[in-house]
Amino acid sequence: MADDAAFFPDQRRVVVIDDDRVVLSMIAKCLGRRGYDVRSYDDPRVAVEALAGDQPLAVITDMQMPGLNGLQVVGEVKKRLGESAPPVLVVSSVDDQKILEESFQAGAVDYLIKPINESELGAKLEKAIRHLGGLGNIRPPASIPKRIGAYDLLEPIGRGGTAAVFKARKDGDTSGNVYALKVVWPHLTVNPEALLRFRREIDVLSELEHPKLVGFVEAGRHDGCFYYVMEHLTGGTLRDRIERQGPGSTEDALDLLTSLAEPLGYLHARGLVHRDLKPGNIFFDDKGTYILGDFGLAKREEDHGITLSEEFIGTPLYLAPEVFESDKFDHRVDLYALGVCAMELLLGRPPLDERDPVRLIARIVNEGMPTVSELCPGLPVELENLLAHLLARDPGQRTASAHDLIEEAHQVDAALHRVD
Numbered sequence: 001m002a003d004d005a006a007f008f009p010d011q012r013r014v015v016v017i018d019d020d021r022v023v024l025s026m027i028a029k030c031l032g033r034r035g036y037d038v039r040s041y042d043d044p045r046v047a048v049e050a051l052a053g054d055q056p057l058a059v060i061t062d063m064q065m066p067g068l069n070g071l072q073v074v075g076e077v078k079k080r081l082g083e084s085a086p087p088v089l090v091v092s093s094v095d096d097q098k099i100l101e102e103s104f105q106a107g108a109v110d111y112l113i114k115p116i117n118e119s120e121l122g123a124k125l126e127k128a129i130r131h132l133g134g135l136g137n138i139r140p141p142a143s144i145p146k147r148i149g150a151y152d153l154l155e156p157i158g159r160g161g162t163a164a165v166f167k168a169r170k171d172g173d174t175s176g177n178v179y180a181l182k183v184v185w186p187h188l189t190v191n192p193e194a195l196l197r198f199r200r201e202i203d204v205l206s207e208l209e210h211p212k213l214v215g216f217v218e219a220g221r222h223d224g225c226f227y228y229v230m231e232h233l234t235g236g237t238l239r240d241r242i243e244r245q246g247p248g249s250t251e252d253a254l255d256l257l258t259s260l261a262e263p264l265g266y267l268h269a270r271g272l273v274h275r276d277l278k279p280g281n282i283f284f285d286d287k288g289t290y291i292l293g294d295f296g297l298a299k300r301e302e303d304h305g306i307t308l309s310e311e312f313i314g315t316p317l318y319l320a321p322e323v324f325e326s327d328k329f330d331h332r333v334d335l336y337a338l339g340v341c342a343m344e345l346l347l348g349r350p351p352l353d354e355r356d357p358v359r360l361i362a363r364i365v366n367e368g369m370p371t372v373s374e375l376c377p378g379l380p381v382e383l384e385n386l387l388a389h390l391l392a393r394d395p396g397q398r399t400a401s402a403h404d405l406i407e408e409a410h411q412v413d414a415a416l417h418r419v420d
Contacts, residue, residue: 012035012036012037012057013036013037013038013039013054013055013056013057014031014036014037014038014056014057014058014059014060014125015038015039015041015047015050015051015054015056015058015059015060016028016031016038016039016040016041016059016060016061017041017042017047017059017060017061017062017065017073018042018061018062018091019042019043019044019062019066020042020062021042023062023091023114023116024040024041024042025040026116027040027060027091027116027121028040030116030118030121030122031121031122031125036057036125039054039056043067044061044067044068044069044072044073045067045068047061047073048068048076048080051076051080051081052081055199056086057086058087058088058125058128058129059077059086059087059088059089060088060089060090060091060112060125061073061074061088061089061090061091062090062091062092063090063091063092063094063099063103064092064093064094070090070092070103070108071102071106073088074088074103074108075106077107078107085107087109087110087128087129088107088108088109089108089109089110089111089112089124089128090103090108090110090111090112091111091112091113091114091116092111092112092113092114093113093114109128110124110127110128143186144164144166144183144185144186145223148181148183148222148223148225148227149220149222149227150170150171150172151168151169151170151171151179151181151229152168152170152171153166153167153168153181154166154167154168154178155167157180157232160296162184162185162188162194162197162198162296163182163183163184163185163198163296164183164185165180165181165182165183166180166181166183167179167180167181167232168180168181168229170229177232178232179217179229179230179231179232180230180231180232180233181227181228181229182227182228182229182230183225183226183227184198184225184226184227186224186225189224189225189226195226198226198296200298200299201228201295201296201298202216202219202228204272204298204299205228205230205295205298207270208266208267208270208295210262210263210266212259212262212263212289212290212291212292213263213266213267213291213292213293214231214233214283214292214294215230215231216229216230217229217230230293233283233284233285233286233291233293234285234286235283235284235285235286235287235288236283236284237280237284238256238279238280238282238283238284238290238341238345239279239280239282241284242279242344242345242348245348246348247345247346247347247348248345248346248348250346250379250380250383250416252345252346253345253346253383253387254383254412254413256282256290256338256341256342256345257338257342257386257405257409258405258409258410259289259290260277260282260290260292260338260341261338261402261403261405261409262402262406263292264277264292264331264334264338264402265401265402265403265406267331267334268331268334268401268402271300271301272298272299272300272301273298273299273300273301273330273331273333273334274292274295274297274334275297275298275299275333275334276294276296276297276298276315276318277292277318277334277337277338277341278317278318278337278340278341279341279344279345281293281294301330316354316357316360316361316364317340317350317351317352317354317360318336318337318341319336319337320333320337320395320398321365321368321393322395324361324364324365325365330395331401331402332395332399332400333395335390335399335401335402336390336391336395336398338390338405339387339390339391342390343369343372343375343376343387343391346376346379347375347376351369351370351375352364352369352370368393369391369393371388372387372391380412380415380416382411382412382415382416383412386405386408386409386412389408390405
């Protein structure tokens with residue numbers, strides 16, 4: 001549906017289409033040097049099929065291509081993305097006035113003649129983006145409507161600084177499935193950084209497939225609302241369970257650690273760090289299985305290209321000390337956070353007072369977390385040692401990987417159940 005195609009301003013993703021791979025590579029390199037995220041296609045048919053997923057800021061297409069020519073590409077962009085269609089620039093090896101007029105009539109906003117000059121390419125692309133792709137074409141709704149795209153919103157189930165989450169039901173879904181729909185707050189739809197953060201969350205979640213990670217369904221934009229849809233988990237969160245049931249057992253803590261180490265290992269193997277692991281983001285499905293969710297702060301370890309000026313990473317209690325001292329941290333911050341969650345489960349409460357964030361951060365940075373024996377005296381020594389490894393102030397002394405955590409947890413479990 002064209003109305004649901006998502007277009008996120010300032011994403012800086014550009015689709016380039018040209019059957020000449022030399023020209024395609026040259027344009028991609030030029031735009032890459034200017035900070036654009038380039039998606040290159042030498043087959044225009046493949047390119048137009050990928051438009052909804054790519055959600056480009058602009059499209060650059062050659063005019064003379066087999067299978068689908070440039071005029072047809074312009075038409076497909078408008079047809080498939082509707083009101084959210086980005087500007088299209090056409091490239092031609094022939095300086096023919098008739099061809100150029102036809103391209104403008106079809107909806108192209110500018111043109112380039114081969115051989116392409118890099119400065120001209122950059123200038124015309126920036127002009128097209130400012131003219132048609134900027135924030136001016138986004139009109140935020142006054143409030144979140146009761147219907148977004150094909151989904152009827154049933155009731156709110158969560159809210160944060162950037163977005164709200166609702167139970168939702170989809171038109172034509174005879175299975176009776178209920179989904180979770182996350183939508184950006186209306187007043188933030190004109191904020192490029194908020195939309196970029198949301199776009200990054202979608203990019204991460206849509207690439208993942210693991211039984212212990214929340215399942216992604218689709219994303220889009222409808223009447224000024226930016227949203228994505230995921231599976232709805234009915235078992236509540238770990239925070240709910242701790243508040244309802246109080247302290248957990250050593251077996252509960254080991255189950256948490258081994259269960260969450262699996263999806264964390266999957267993320268880390270793909271170069272991703274969750275960065276916001278806490279009881280409120282650990283869910284249960286209807287069978288009681290742990291499911292990790294909320295990827296709003298997830299980031300690729302090697303990604304230094306996206307810096308959000310007002311972004312604060314995570315919730316202080318669950319952040320490893322190195323997070324406050326440098327932006328050069330890795331996947332071990334997730335293992336530290338999981339250790340804090342396990343301590344909270346064992347205690348039935350947060351391991352440190354969260355009411356004064358400034359004092360809390362100073363404690364974590366200057367002293368680290370209190371020792372496991374101080375927080376929870378009487379634990380089996382094997383479990384105490386495991387938690388101490390996870391909570392080590394020095395990341396070099398911390399559990400190195402999710403795989404190592406699983407191995408150590410199995411050894412602890414075996415020791416606890418050993419019969420002499």
